Amino acid sequence: MTRLEHFTAADDERTRTWARAVPQMYHGADPDETRLSWLVDSAVADGAMLTGAYEDAPGVDGRIAPVGTFAAVPGTLNLGGAPVTASLIASVGVRPTHRRQGLLRRMMEQSLRSSADAGVPLSILTASEGGIYERFGFGAAVWRGPLRLDVRSGLRLRASGRGSVHEVDPHWLMDRAPTVFERFHTRSFGSVSRRAEFLGDVLFEPTGDRLSALVRAAVHLGENGEVDGFAFYRPSTAWAHSLEILDLIALTPDAYLGLWALLGNTDLVDTLTFDGAVLDEPIRHAVVDPRTAAVTGVHDSLWVRVLDPVAALGSRRYRGAVAETIVLDIRDDLGHAAGLFEVDVRGGAASVRRVEAAAPDVTMDVATLGVLLLGTVTATELERSSRLTLAGVAAGERLDAVFAPTSPPRFYSQF
Ligand SMILES: CC(C)(COP(=O)(O)OP(=O)(O)OC[C@H]1O[C@@H](n2cnc3c(N)ncnc32)[C@H](O)[C@@H]1OP(=O)(O)O)[C@@H](O)C(=O)NCCC(=O)NCCS
Numbered sequence: 001m002t003r004l005e006h007f008t009a010a011d012d013e014r015t016r017t018w019a020r021a022v023p024q025m026y027h028g029a030d031p032d033e034t035r036l037s038w039l040v041d042s043a044v045a046d047g048a049m050l051t052g053a054y055e056d057a058p059g060v061d062g063r064i065a066p067v068g069t070f071a072a073v074p075g076t077l078n079l080g081g082a083p084v085t086a087s088l089i090a091s092v093g094v095r096p097t098h099r100r101q102g103l104l105r106r107m108m109e110q111s112l113r114s115s116a117d118a119g120v121p122l123s124i125l126t127a128s129e130g131g132i133y134e135r136f137g138f139g140a141a142v143w144r145g146p147l148r149l150d151v152r153s154g155l156r157l158r159a160s161g162r163g164s165v166h167e168v169d170p171h172w173l174m175d176r177a178p179t180v181f182e183r184f185h186t187r188s189f190g191s192v193s194r195r196a197e198f199l200g201d202v203l204f205e206p207t208g209d210r211l212s213a214l215v216r217a218a219v220h221l222g223e224n225g226e227v228d229g230f231a232f233y234r235p236s237t238a239w240a241h242s243l244e245i246l247d248l249i250a251l252t253p254d255a256y257l258g259l260w261a262l263l264g265n266t267d268l269v270d271t272l273t274f275d276g277a278v279l280d281e282p283i284r285h286a287v288v289d290p291r292t293a294a295v296t297g298v299h300d301s302l303w304v305r306v307l308d309p310v311a312a313l314g315s316r317r318y319r320g321a322v323a324e325t326i327v328l329d330i331r332d333d334l335g336h337a338a339g340l341f342e343v344d345v346r347g348g349a350a351s352v353r354r355v356e357a358a359a360p361d362v363t364m365d366v367a368t369l370g371v372l373l374l375g376t377v378t379a380t381e382l383e384r385s386s387r388l389t390l391a392g393v394a395a396g397e398r399l400d401a402v403f404a405p406t407s408p409p410r411f412y413s414q415f
Helices: 013-025 033-046 103-117 170-187 198-203 253-264 309-315 366-374 379-384 393-403
Strands: 003-008 049-054 068-077 084-094 122-125 139-144 147-150 164-168 216-221 227-235 242-250 271-274 293-295 299-306 324-331 339-346 349-355 362-365 388-390
Touching: 003 013, 003 103, 013 033, 013 049, 013 068, 013 084, 033 068, 049 103, 068 103, 068 122, 084 103, 084 309, 103 122, 139 366, 164 170, 164 253, 170 198, 170 216, 170 227, 170 242, 198 227, 198 242, 216 253, 227 253, 242 253, 299 366, 309 339, 309 349, 309 366, 324 366, 324 393, 362 366, 366 379, 366 393, 379 388, 379 393, 388 393
Parallel strands: 084 122, 242 271, 324 362
Antiparallel strands: 003 049, 049 068, 068 084, 122 299, 139 299, 147 271, 147 293, 164 216, 216 227, 227 242, 324 339, 339 349, 362 388
16 A cells, blocks of 8 residues: 655755655746755755655666655734634645545545644645645635736826835845735734745745746835835846736735735736636725726635634634624534534624533534634625525624634735
């Protein structure tokens, strides 16, 4: 039987062989030596726990390479208060010769078990396909809405931000952006900590560790002169008429509007795109003419798997005015989150405890709990979609009040 090996990323041959195999799972380019070293360094910096699936015998070409890969990276998800520990699952792949033989199931079940044993309340991921992960208890909790803005006549905004915007050397910004992001992450509901490879993944040439030649960067300085927002962007070609936003993080509305105003009022540019936009990206409501900001698609983005309902629900912030007690009956094929839970919400916080017997207000599977946790769909809507069963109309109203998010999720950390 194919053997699974679990190991922490290290600067060694096993990690290099593992990292070389990952792009092959996604039809990606083979990394050159500099890229490989950067991938390994990033995995080591993240403290990534790696799984490789191996055959005992080498391949016909004599190579020993994993036939399956899986990574679990320690990170955090912001649920409105102090960011909550989460395991970020990434680099999931199984070679075509070994697909549909249960390797993903073995790697996933082992990872969820070890996270649960370590007291990590959540596993989260972004998916290449929508049909794979619900069976493991993940719910599509945050959605993305790529944007295309028509800026032929410039970007006309209702208001202009205070402070100033400056073009900067992208290398200079790469050193400073993580600190700004960290401040954003600690204050933004739905934000996920970034992996060490995040910026390089977005900004580097696909095979090396060099910045793509067309990447540009800008910062916003607040009235105190500090960097409180930044953007990386790229024209499609040297004389092209479109500009692609690769990353845009703003700590204040002034920084947000200032950066958008710069990018939307650049000469020779007709179209501004932002594939990483969240579904309710504020710029849609900041433009004078809403038809100039088109959402070009809607797709699942962040999938959330609750392992410990007491810790996950207890770490979330709730609206201050809500005072309700609800009972959740959670089903979980893998057992981790199954049971009856009483959630008492007051003053923006919840105390949560497992109970032996109580009449549930709602019965649902653990994947649906992941959706409710982020509050992007109401319990009433989820019942209309046959995703859960409510005890009655009043129970639905109470759940809707409890899970109404304190703000829409801000997830800008594709991983
Ligand atoms: C997706 C992938 C990892 C699946 O690995 P695998 O080892 O073939 O999966 P398993 O055999 O363990 O299947 C586990 C379950 O998932 C289902 N499944 C697997 N791939 C699926 C897919 N693409 N769509 C829907 N269901 C899928 C299986 O039917 C099985 O269901 P069951 O256990 O409930 O009967 C593998 O096909 C792959 O590497 N694909 C290309 C890279 C990729 O998309 N990776 C995912 C990145 S998020």
